[in-house]
Amino acid sequence: MGNQGKVGAGTKGMPRKDRERLILDAAGEEFGRKGYARGSTADVAARAGITKPMIYEYFGSKDGLYLACLDRAGSRLVEAVESARQGPADITRAVRTLAALFRALESRLHDWELVYDSTVPTEGRLHTAAAVHRDALNRMGAVGVAEFLDSSRADRPLDADLVTHLWYGTVSGAVAWWRHHPEQSAAEMTARFERIFAVLLADKTTATHSS
Secondary structure: OOOOOOOOOOOOOOOHHHHHHHHHHHHHHHHHHHHHHHOOHHHHHHHHOOOHHHHHHHHOOHHHHHHHHHHHHHHHHHHHHHHOOOOOOOOHHHHHHHHHHHHHHOOOOHHHHHHOOOOOOOOOHHHHHHHHHHHHHHHHHHHHHHHHHHHOOOOOOOHHHHHHHHHHHHHHHHHHHHHOOOOOOHHHHHHHHHHHHHHHHHHHHHHHHHO
8 A cells, every 4th residue: 555645754734835835846847757648646755755535635636736837937937038028139138138147947847848838738727827937928028029129220020030949949949958958057058148148239239240
């Protein structure tokens, strides 16, 4: 029978709020790595050192647990991007946004996977919740691009649409690259992009002066 019906030794006596956070941390990693479809509440329980019935006691169902993880992850990312909107709407906003996202995702890269999990059902409350966070992030990205192009007087038709797609690709590509280089800190990731942007801007300035 194992330890069915017993609290894991590592969580015995732990306040409910702390145990709930422990479960969410374990579930966030489980679902972030495997997706909603393949994520297992049994594996979450094993990660957290608790019993599977306790997950249902706290969150009601696998969907309830996933929704709690998704809301926590999405809120963190939206708050990070919102914090970067303070300041000028020039290219430095891109660096500020990436820096804020890197700080939010440090040691929590699975948060990105939760928000953009392709295995979530295409309808229902999980889909709706994911769409809320995705739409908020996409909307802020589109507004940031539009403000940057306006300040740069780059008003050719469809410029904003193309640059917005390039921006989304840059952010998702950066997270994917970081996943393959987990030894990199948020500060190191930010510094790397600052160097890259500096090179790109220097090339642009040189080309302008030489034309």
